[in-house]
Structures are given as C-alpha cells and as structure tokens.
Amino acid sequence: MNRFAYVFVIVVALVALSQADINNPKVKATFEKCVGSEKATPGDIEDLKAHSPDLSKEAKCVIACVMKEFKVLADDGKINHDVYMKHAEEMSKGDAGKVAQATEMYDICSAKTVADPCESAYNFGHCIKAEMMARNMPLDI
Template sequence: SIDSVQNPPSEMKLLVLLSLFLVTVYGISPELETLMKTELKRMGTECMAELSVSEDDIEPLLKHSPPKTYEAKCFLACINKKSGVQDSSGKVKSADDFLEKIKLMDEDYYTKAKHIVDVCIVDDHNQDDECETANSLYTCVLEEKSKLGLPMISLD
C-alpha cells in the first residue's frame, strides 16, 4: 500500500493530475502547459523516490502506453492519490470539481474531458488493489483519448 504518500488534494493538484490524463495540446495556453508539466514532473519525482520505481518501470507511461510492471501501476496510484483522483484507500473519486474549472476555461475541452471522465472515472474501475485500480483508469483514459483523437502532452 502507498497510503503513507497520501497528501491532501488541493484544487491545483487535482487540476494538474487529471490534466495529465485528459489534456490536449489544442486550446491550452503555453503557461498552463508549462505549469502542468512542472507539477507532473514534481509529483512523478516524489513518487519515484517514495516507491523506489525505476526509469525503466515508468518508460511506457512517458510514451503514453500502459505500464508493464506492477511498480509502474503503483507509480500511477501514487500520482492519483497525491492529486486526489484516488482516495487514501485507493478508490476512485469524483472529478466534478475538475470539470467545473475546465468548463470555465474552455467549453470545447470541457465537452471532451467530460466524456472521458464519464466513461473512465467510475466505480467500475475500483479493484481490491489500488495499483490495479490506477492501471484500469489509465488504460481507459488512453483508449478514450485515442477514440476521440486527442493527443497527449509531452513531458519533455
């Protein structure tokens, strides 16, 4: 379990994390893109250190592919918990607050993000293992973004 890495989610952390999964290059200001990259790298660095995850473990994630190791799945759970997508017990949480903020920023993006959230951020993805829950969420988001033709943001 990675309960020891749980931090109370702030609105910005929730926005940043869900953006990792939902963001498109279209319609995002360079400032917001830079902020998201910075926050994601910070959380990723923290989770790598806390979980002793290797760069090889997370390489597929950086290429927007499903994780290949259990450690990488737990890395996703760590980031999800830090940002509030999964609660302290590893269960999926609502993304309503995130969606309302997006709606104010970009109506077109909101519509696409809401579709992905409606499909992916649901209790159906909850499993007994928080790492498997995180993997199920991530895989769903990748599939839905592909169906919608939405590009992933590069963390380079």
C-alpha cells in the same frame, strides 16, 4: 494551465509519457517524488514511456501515487468524482460539451477501478487515454 482538465494532465502524463513531457512543475515534482517512494527503477519508467502492456507493480504504483497526491484517487482505489469533475469544469471554461464528455469518460472509466489502488489507477488512466483518443481529444500537455 489551460488544458481541458487538470486531471487529464495527471493521468495522461503518466500513461502516455512517450507522447507528452511532464512539463508542469508541480506534476513533475510529484512524479519524481512518487518514483522514489514507490522504488520504481529506470526500467519501470521506460516501460511507462513505451506503453508496455506488462507494467511492473512499481510503475503502476507511481501512477497511483501521483493520482493520490492530487486527491484524484482514494486509498480504496476509487476515483474521486468531485475532484475529477471540479477540474473538468474549471478547465472546460464553461464549455458544456467538454463537461459532458468528461462526465461520460468518468462513468466509463471509473467502472474499471478495483480494490488495489495501483491497478485501479492504471486501469483508469489507460481507459481515459483510450477514451480521449476515441474522441479525438489531444493527448499533448
């Protein structure tokens, strides 16, 4: 995978489904596993794709499940800074500007996390998407 940061693939794939297909086999398999484990309905998934402002708990928990599977989200709802930055540094291929942007986005968006992992994952993902759009970063995967 040669995109800016693998963690963004995970987050954006879940928060911006209508703009990006989940075409990475590992992400897709994990997503499907989480849809099942969180008992998300087809309607929940459609709401994710439609960017519904009123996502069900199950839809938000799918996001949290995937982020936990990739070690981005801890059980306490906090974003794992080291994992996030590891992916950002790997995928930026030495571009200090991209690493700086990833750090800024982490600082902004991790402040939106809460104790509930499902809400935390949703808040973080929504924030990352907004930050990427504000920075004219591509949301496609």
